[in-house]
Amino acid sequence: xxxxxxxxxxxxxxxxxxxxxxxxxxxxxxxxxxxxxxxxxxxxxxxxxxxxxxxxxxxxxxxxxxxxxxxxxxxxxxxxxxxxxxxxxxxxxxxxxxxxxxxxxxxxxxxxxxxxxxxxxxxxxxxxxxxxxxxxxxxxxxxxxxxxxxxxxxxxxxxxxxxxxxxxxxxxxxxxxxxxxxxxxxxxxxxxxxxxxxxxxxxxxxxxxxxxxxxxxxxxxxxxxxxxxxxxxxxxxxxxxxxxxxxxxxxxxxxxxxxxxxxxxxxxxxxxxxxxxxxxxxxxxxxxxxxxxxx
Amino acid sequence: xxxxxxxxxxxxxxxxxxxxxxxxxxxxxxxxxxxxxxxxxxxxxxxxxxxxxxxxxxxxxxxxxxxxxxxxxxxxxxxxxxxxxxxxxxxxxxxxxxxxxxxxxxxxxxxxxxxxxxxxxxxxxxxxxxxxxxxxxxxxxxxxxxxxxxxxxxxxxxxxxxxxxxxxxxxxxxxxxxxxxxxxxxxxxxxxxxxxxxxxxxxxxxxxxxxxxxxxxxxx
Numbered sequence: 001x002x003x004x005x006x007x008x009x010x011x012x013x014x015x016x017x018x019x020x021x022x023x024x025x026x027x028x029x030x031x032x033x034x035x036x037x038x039x040x041x042x043x044x045x046x047x048x049x050x051x052x053x054x055x056x057x058x059x060x061x062x063x064x065x066x067x068x069x070x071x072x073x074x075x076x077x078x079x080x081x082x083x084x085x086x087x088x089x090x091x092x093x094x095x096x097x098x099x100x101x102x103x104x105x106x107x108x109x110x111x112x113x114x115x116x117x118x119x120x121x122x123x124x125x126x127x128x129x130x131x132x133x134x135x136x137x138x139x140x141x142x143x144x145x146x147x148x149x150x151x152x153x154x155x156x157x158x159x160x161x162x163x164x165x166x167x168x169x170x171x172x173x174x175x176x177x178x179x180x181x182x183x184x185x186x187x188x189x190x191x192x193x194x195x196x197x198x199x200x201x202x203x204x205x206x207x208x209x210x211x212x213x214x215x216x217x218x219x220x221x222x223x224x225x226x227x228x229x230x231x232x233x234x235x236x237x238x239x240x241x242x243x244x245x246x247x248x249x250x251x252x253x254x255x256x257x258x259x260x261x262x263x264x265x266x267x268x269x270x271x272x273x274x275x276x277x278x279x280x281x282x283x284x285x286x287x288x289x290x291x292x293x294x295x
Numbered sequence: 296x297x298x299x300x301x302x303x304x305x306x307x308x309x310x311x312x313x314x315x316x317x318x319x320x321x322x323x324x325x326x327x328x329x330x331x332x333x334x335x336x337x338x339x340x341x342x343x344x345x346x347x348x349x350x351x352x353x354x355x356x357x358x359x360x361x362x363x364x365x366x367x368x369x370x371x372x373x374x375x376x377x378x379x380x381x382x383x384x385x386x387x388x389x390x391x392x393x394x395x396x397x398x399x400x401x402x403x404x405x406x407x408x409x410x411x412x413x414x415x416x417x418x419x420x421x422x423x424x425x426x427x428x429x430x431x432x433x434x435x436x437x438x439x440x441x442x443x444x445x446x447x448x449x450x451x452x453x454x455x456x457x458x459x460x461x462x463x464x465x466x467x468x469x470x471x472x473x474x475x476x477x478x479x480x481x482x483x484x485x486x487x488x489x490x491x492x493x494x495x496x497x498x499x500x501x502x503x504x505x506x507x508x509x510x511x512x513x514x515x
Contacts, residue, residue: 007440025395026362034359036402043363044450049389074366077390108375115385127369140443142452143307194452196442250438252454 003203004138004210007242008195009251011258012217012234014144015188015273019230020152020181022046030182031152038149040187044141047191049076050224052118054216057223059117060208068204070212073116073124105133113203120203121213138200139213144191147260148270156180183230186271192255197245214239218295236278237295248288257281257291298348299412299428301435302458303333304405307359308446309398313480313491319398321447323356324496327505328482329446330408333453336444338431342418350503351407351464355471362397364389404446407461432457464501472501481505481513490515 014021022042023029032041052072059070105126113120113135123137159177162168168175195210214237221232238258242248262270263277270276282291309321310329327347334345366389378385412431414424434440435457444453466472479496483489493514496503506512 024362025364026360026397032361034402036357036359041361043361045363045365071384071386073370073386075386075388077388104376105372108372108379111379112370112375125369126372126375133370133372136442136449138442140445140449140452142450145306192452194443196440199442244439246434246439246441248437248439250454250456251440251443251452252456253438 002207003201003205004195004197004207005245007197007245007247008210009240009242009247009254010193010195010217011236011238011255012144012191012193012220013188013236013260013278014191014220014232014234015186016184016229017186017231017272018183019232020183020228021187021189021232023182023228030154031150031184033150033152034145038151040146040150040184040189042144042189042191044143047141047144047220048118048122050220051121051213051216052076054219054223055117055212058215060212066206066208067114068117068120068206068209069115070117071115072118073112074118109133109135117209117212120205121209123203135203136199137203138196138205139193140196141193142191144189146187146189147276148187148262150184150187151269152182152184154180154182181228185269186275188235188260188270188273188276190260192251194251214294234295235273236293238280239292239294241290241292243288243290249286253286254289254291299334299410299431299435300407300458300461301410302405302407302456303330303444303446303453304456305446305451305453306403307451308401308404308453309451310401310447318396319400321358321399321401322476322479323401324352324476324479324498324503325350325406325446326480326482327494328480330406330410331482333408333444333446333455334410334412334431336442336453337440337455338427338434339441340422340427342415342422343412343424343427344415345410345412346508347408347410347505349409349505351409351461352466352472352498352501352503353405353407353462353464354403355466357402358399359402360397360399362395365394365396367392367394400451401446407458409461466498466501468500472498474498476503482508484515487515 020031022032024032034041052074053076055070056072062069119135121137121139123135126133157179159179162175162177217237218234220234240254257280259279261277264275309319310325311319312322330347331345414422444455445451446453464472476496476498478493481492481494484492494506494512
């Protein structure tokens with residue numbers, strides 16, 4: 001399968017309404033906030049998890065000519081409804097007792113890239129004891145940051161049941177428990193990412209893989225509904241494509257072309273996507289760089 | 296010796312200290328090896344070896360804490376081989392191998408770096424320093440990278456720009472810009488079983504000078 005030939009830099013906007021986009025384990029699952037600025041954060045691994053889940057749920061049809069499969073190596077149990085054979089379980093628990101030859105690692109690496117979409121996209125670490133079986137993926141995602149400071153709200157909720165009989169006895173049959181969840185009333189997040197063509201050549205990340213990745217970003221939250229997430233949606237995806245594999249312009253100068261302003265009454269807190277205007281400076285684009293709005 | 300100068304900046308950075316890598320804690324200044332990685336992301340060939348000469352710290356050192364759900368295990372090559380041979384499925388389940396790990400990372404960093412490269416014994420007859428210097432400066436000017444450079448970890452992208460002139464560090468007169476940073480990782484000795492090398496790092500007027508790899512200041 002032919003690897004992509006062009007470098008890409010991308011900007012994704014997504015928003016949340018009355019939900020928790022990414023809980024902070026250090027803060028009782030409160031939405032992540034930069035404590036110094038009050039801006040909301042969504043981590044790279046959170047977004048990569050959703051890309052994996054999307055591909056696992058929507059694997060493309062594999063044709064003979066592809067030469068690559070779309071399995072996902074790092075899975076989340078919650079969405080897994082495939083059978084996985086017991087043989088695998090036994091194998092994975094087996095400690096690597098045998099010496100592995102250096103050539104075997106290369107074979108294994110190639111096989112993993114060919115079979116697993118997430119390995120050839122994001123990379124993976126394979127241990128051999130000497131720890132040299134690393135795959136660096138072509139796709140690199142940074143932290144997402146909200147476009148304004150966010151104020152998470154703690155919402156108390158009641159449940160009209162209790163878990164244990166002991167609790168029921170203590171409440172004399174009242175059987176109520178209080179819980180809480182965190183929400184961000186509204187926030188628009190912006191995230192930057194990079195696709196390296198030279199690294200794609202090493203893992204065999206193809207144009208079909210890239211199209212699937214853009215598809216995953218555009219539909220990132222369509223299959224990730226839950227009580228905690230509220231309403232999340234990918235809003236805009238801007239992709240800068242460079243004519244050359246190494247690129248034709250510095251990434252930061254391209255990202256600066258996309259800016260976000262408040263629309264409407266800026267004295268009021270933003271509550272919906274229309275409270276923002278995203279503007280794109282298409283003037284004097286660097287030679288060899290094209291900009292495409294995928295969403 | 297052919298020197299280069301460049302500006303390196305980004306929103307976050309994590310130059311993990313060796314002793315504190317379970318729950319990562321960043322050092323306050325990039326290590327020479329992290330800077331070397333950034334230079335190599337722009338241009339590198341086996342014919343050249345990058346050496347960092349100085350790191351100028353242009354913003355106050357600020358830390359922030361991030362805890363993430365991370366995967367505990369690595370992929371066992373042995374089970375890959377078993378599946379390659381016998382078939383079956385291969386996967387790892389994040390929920391059963393989850394580690395919540397905190398990272399104390401740097402926020403909002405900007406550095407100016409002075410570095411040079413030397414030709415290695417793998418340089419061929421057609422290799423001249425001028426050629427690689429041209430390649431590097433051309434790529435830097437055009438914003439070309441082999442892969443996106445990063446500030447310690449790949450989720451913290453680094454942006455780079457040419458720097459003709461290096462301004463004085465705003466930390467030059469503060470205690471923060473004039474302090475002993477203790478023993479810092481210099482680089483790994485790849486010819487010697489990945490052995491770590493250390494040096495005594497100091498900030499003077501906001502600048503960390505880096506000794507040459509063969510100097511007695513670098514301990515192996």
